Amino acid sequence: MDIRVVHHRSRAAGSVATVIDVTSRGPHPWVRCSPFYPHGGIPVPLSPGAVGTSVEAIWQALKVFDTAGVDRDLLTATRMTGLKRTVRRFGPVRGHRAGLDGTDLLDYETARRRIYLPAYRFVLDRHLGAELTQLRALATAGPVALLDYTTNGDVSDLTKPLSHAALIRLHVLNEWPPG
The missing domain is CATH 3.40.1010 (Cobalt-precorrin-4 Transmethylase; domain 1)
Structure with a gap:
């Protein structure tokens, strides 16, 4: 192929x-x-029982900035625009939270592997x-x-x-x- x-x-x-x-x-x-x-119904990685509407909503919801933490409201967003949380608005990105209730911050590559890939794989499979x-x-x-x-x-x-x-x-x- x-x-x-x-x-x-x-x-x-x-x-x-x-x-x-x-x-x-x-x-x-x-x-x-x-x-x-x-x-809809996409499991939020590292967050047992939590689901999000889209992979991007999950990715953005777990992003942590200097002036903003996890944004749980994004997990229910059904729009395809306006999901990105930016440095311009919230300051530098500190990392991605290891789950909604996690205490650890993941670096960018680890976040890709532990958040983005599992969420997108779920969409591909289901x-x-x-x-x-x-x-x-x-x-x-x-x-x-x-x-x-x-x-x-x-x-x-x-x-x-x-x-x-x-x-x-x-x-x-x-x-x-x-x-």
Whole structure:
């Protein structure tokens, strides 16, 4: 299977047989692959019994800043916009809380591994079965380009945001978990 992760503005995607926009602005059903999509019922990692509506809501809710801690209200947000909590508003990021009631702060890479990856994996396994089946069929028939705003599939590369399209690719190719 030939599945490529391509920046959403790249012209290179045009040379591929099938182009799929998996961003929050993609068409239905592919928009459901976005970490911003409010599937609901996603377990909050390191927080037994707690759930969030989207992967991004969970990620942002557990982010801790100099002037703001965990934001539990984000866990119920059903919108796909306005979820990001920024340095401009709250000051420097100190880390991600190890669970809603945790006391430890996780560094960025550890947070990716212990919060983001498990939450997104849950979505892949429990909410995106039809989309992943369709993607496998398309990739078996010919090359596929997954469009995302970033193309970084290396969890350890902290210089760039992690690409959920790259995570989809790894999952479909049975190469999960990522490095």
